[in-house]
Amino acid sequence: MIQATALTKRYGTKVAVDHAEFTVAPGKVTGFLGPNGAGKSTTMRMILGLDRPTSGSVTINGIPYDKLAAPLREVGALLDAKAVHGGRSAYNHLQVLAKANGLPRARVDTVIDLVGLHSVAKKRAGGFSLGMGQRLGIAAALLGDPGIVMFDEPVNGLDPEGILWIRNLMKALAAEGRTVFVSSHLMSEMALTADHLVVIGLGRILADEPMAEFIAKNSVSYVLVRSPQMADLAPKLALRGWRVEMQGDGSAHVYDAKPSQIGDVAGTEQLWLHELTLVHSSLEEAFMRLTASSVEYHAGGTAGTGTTQDAAKPPSSPDAPVWGEAAGDGRAQPPAEPDPSGQPPTPYQNSERGQ
Amino acid sequence: MSTITDTRSTLTGLTPLPPASGRAGFGGALRSEWTKIRSVKSTVWTLAAAIIISVGISTLGNWGQASHTSLSAADLARRDLVQRSMFGIMLGQLVMVVFGALAITSEYATGMVRTSLTAQPRRLHVYFAKLVIVTVIAFVVGEIISFASFLIGTHFWATKGVDLSLSSHGALQAVIGGGLYLDGAALLAFGVGAALRHTAGTITVGVFLLFVVSIIVNFMPDSWQADIDKYLPANAGGQVWATQHTADVGTAFGAWAGFAVYICYAVIALLAGLLVFKRKDA
Numbered sequence: 001m002i003q004a005t006a007l008t009k010r011y012g013t014k015v016a017v018d019h020a021e022f023t024v025a026p027g028k029v030t031g032f033l034g035p036n037g038a039g040k041s042t043t044m045r046m047i048l049g050l051d052r053p054t055s056g057s058v059t060i061n062g063i064p065y066d067k068l069a070a071p072l073r074e075v076g077a078l079l080d081a082k083a084v085h086g087g088r089s090a091y092n093h094l095q096v097l098a099k100a101n102g103l104p105r106a107r108v109d110t111v112i113d114l115v116g117l118h119s120v121a122k123k124r125a126g127g128f129s130l131g132m133g134q135r136l137g138i139a140a141a142l143l144g145d146p147g148i149v150m151f152d153e154p155v156n157g158l159d160p161e162g163i164l165w166i167r168n169l170m171k172a173l174a175a176e177g178r179t180v181f182v183s184s185h186l187m188s189e190m191a192l193t194a195d196h197l198v199v200i201g202l203g204r205i206l207a208d209e210p211m212a213e214f215i216a217k218n219s220v221s222y223v224l225v226r227s228p229q230m231a232d233l234a235p236k237l238a239l240r241g242w243r244v245e246m247q248g249d250g251s252a253h254v255y256d257a258k259p260s261q262i263g264d265v266a267g268t269e270q271l272w273l274h275e276l277t278l279v280h281s282s283l284e285e286a287f288m289r290l291t292a293s294s295v296e297y298h299a300g301g302t303a304g305t306g307t308t309q310d311a312a313k314p315p316s317s318p319d320a321p322v323w324g325e326a327a328g329d330g331r332a333q334p335p336a337e338p339d340p341s342g343q344p345p346t347p348y349q350n351s352e353r354g355q
Numbered sequence: 356m357s358t359i360t361d362t363r364s365t366l367t368g369l370t371p372l373p374p375a376s377g378r379a380g381f382g383g384a385l386r387s388e389w390t391k392i393r394s395v396k397s398t399v400w401t402l403a404a405a406i407i408i409s410v411g412i413s414t415l416g417n418w419g420q421a422s423h424t425s426l427s428a429a430d431l432a433r434r435d436l437v438q439r440s441m442f443g444i445m446l447g448q449l450v451m452v453v454f455g456a457l458a459i460t461s462e463y464a465t466g467m468v469r470t471s472l473t474a475q476p477r478r479l480h481v482y483f484a485k486l487v488i489v490t491v492i493a494f495v496v497g498e499i500i501s502f503a504s505f506l507i508g509t510h511f512w513a514t515k516g517v518d519l520s521l522s523s524h525g526a527l528q529a530v531i532g533g534g535l536y537l538d539g540a541a542l543l544a545f546g547v548g549a550a551l552r553h554t555a556g557t558i559t560v561g562v563f564l565l566f567v568v569s570i571i572v573n574f575m576p577d578s579w580q581a582d583i584d585k586y587l588p589a590n591a592g593g594q595v596w597a598t599q600h601t602a603d604v605g606t607a608f609g610a611w612a613g614f615a616v617y618i619c620y621a622v623i624a625l626l627a628g629l630l631v632f633k634r635k636d637a
Contacts, residue, residue, distance in 0.1 A: 045469075045636070045637075048472075048473050048476070049472070049476040050469055050472055050473070050636060050637045051636040051637070052634075052636060065476050066476035066477060066478075068476070069378040069379065070378060070379045071379060071473065071474065071475070071476055072379075072473075072474055073372070075473075077473055079469060079473075080466055080469065082465075082466050083465070083466035083467060083468075083469045083470045084465065084466070084467060084470065085391075085395060085461060085462075085465045085467045086465060087395045087396055087397055088391075088394050088395050089394065092390065092394035093470075095390050095394070096387050096390045096391050096394070096471075096474075097387070097470065097474045099383055099386040099387040099390055100379055100383050100384060100386075100387035100471075100474040100475045101379045101383060101474060101475075102379060102383050103372070104372075107372065140470065144372070145372040
């Protein structure tokens with residue numbers, strides 16, 4: 001169990017983590033979701049005592065990390081796969097950690113076999129590929145048979161096979177009753193693995209609830225309407241009390257209405273319809289709406305719905321493709337990206353979840 | 356917590372470990388740091404280089420001086436042949452600076468420090484474990500250098516009829532002192548390294564303190580030099596591997612007083628490093 005109480009970290013005048021309160025419970029995968037620069041890594045570093053909180057506290061089973069008798073026996077963490085001396089072999093790297101916590105030598109062989117690094121265990125870790133480095137980091141995390149495991153962006157840059165392996169590993173660890181805390185900036189990834197969600201934006205905890213609740217609360221649907229007579233149709237729809245968002249390409253998003261109702265209106269008014277589609281907005285969009293508002297609140301910027309900003313970017317670039325880095329790094333399932341042209345994002349398939 | 360441990364199945368293929376046998380303490384930190392330092396080739400090579408360079412330069416110097424001197428045996432006896440026989444230490448100290456610096460800065464350069472402090476979050480344990488390992492290794496290597504340099508030197512001087520041995524006046528203390536001086540250079544660099552967390556910066560500061568400061572002071576008026584000279588790290592520390600305590604300008608410290616001043620530099624650096632290591636985010 002990880003418990004944060006009014007956890008705050010300030011760098012000069014910049015607040016990286018702002019009075020964060022959350023609990024990570026055993027037996028499930030808890031996703032820690034937030035855009036880049038939201039404070040995920042800083043929070044994780046504070047949990048491990050690497051960074052000192054400016055105020056507030058965070059404990060492991062009620063004890064601060066640096067007071068744990070044998071830290072690796074209680075918490076296994078993979079924050080950065082590159083936090084390894086490249087000149088040391090994988091085997092020796094794990095020996096260094098095992099000795100610090102008085103773990104038996106045989107345990108090193110056990111975890112090396114578990115992550116499938118047996119054939120390269122005596123090779124320099126500096127020559128490892130990203131995927132191998134990630135596996136070494138996971139071996140280190142599991143070295144002490146810990147009740148709590150923490151992974152910071154574990155699937156970043158992995159190939160589909162590696163991603164699947166990590167997903168299954170996290171679920172298996174949680175099924176064994178361990179506490180699994182995993183950060184990501186991808187809602188789509190969280191939707192596949194997490195049972196519980198802690199959302200952070202600009203250092204603030206924006207949501208801390210079961211995944212199912214988050215989905216129910218945040219998945220919004222609308223009707224995509226396309227008509228050559230949109231200028232005439234839109235006012236009629238608005239008259240019914242429905243919210244109409246013009247998309248500028250002859251289409252509009254109509255909220256709170258069913259396709260049949262819109263069709264009836266068009267029929268009554270004798271207006272042409274070219275398209276009438278019910279669209280479920282993706283969780284990715286819901287997440288971005290959530291974090292975008294936190295950006296607005298803090299920076300007073302002009303971030304619109306469906307577009308969020310990296311905390312580090314000035315508010316003058318609201319169209320910056322924050323999720324752009326998701327493309328082209330070999331993920332099995334690229335997240336739905338907000339399309340600058342205003343096209344609706346890929347509908348979120350509810351059936352994808354829960355595998 | 357223990358109830359969860361007990362009911363855990365082995366879905367991930369992990370056999371559960373028996374309950375923790377104790378606390379991750381200083382002994383574990385020492386074993387961990389020892390494993391670190393011997394499992395990286397750069398340490399081994401740095402130390403090998405220190406021995407080869409120092410003993411090699413000493414041997415060259417001894418050979419050159421012993422075979423080409425025009426001085427009589429009586430005149431030679433008035434010179435500090437013991438210190439001269441270990442001339443290679445002047446270069447060896449630079450390699451020891453690199454060793455002391457890398458022992459800590461490589462953790463920051465590679466990011467390993469975050470892993471290290473996750474395994475042992477009690478930072479003083481990590482700092483002092485490192486310090487003990489660096490001190491012991493630098494001491495052993497330093498003594499190898501000073502004894503090898505001196506003993507090789509005695510053979511060259513013997514051909515000149517100069518009787519030089521460890522039982523010569525002050526020789527044993529100076530030869531042991533040669534190793535201690537090298538140890539001090541490594542510790543100074545270790546402290547600076549912990550404070551700066553940067554390899555190149557640390558080596559620059561080490562070279563500055565041990566070499567460049569002396570050169571700068573040489574350009575000062577003699578009256579200033581007389582006051583400053585003996586406090587400079589190299590001059591103060593140099594007394595512990597000398598048998599004659601003279602200075603070009605002003606006076607010199609005795610062997611152990613000089614060494615105490617020299618070690619003060621290292622202690623100040625180590626304290627600064629300790630503060631940064633303990634307090635600053637990793």
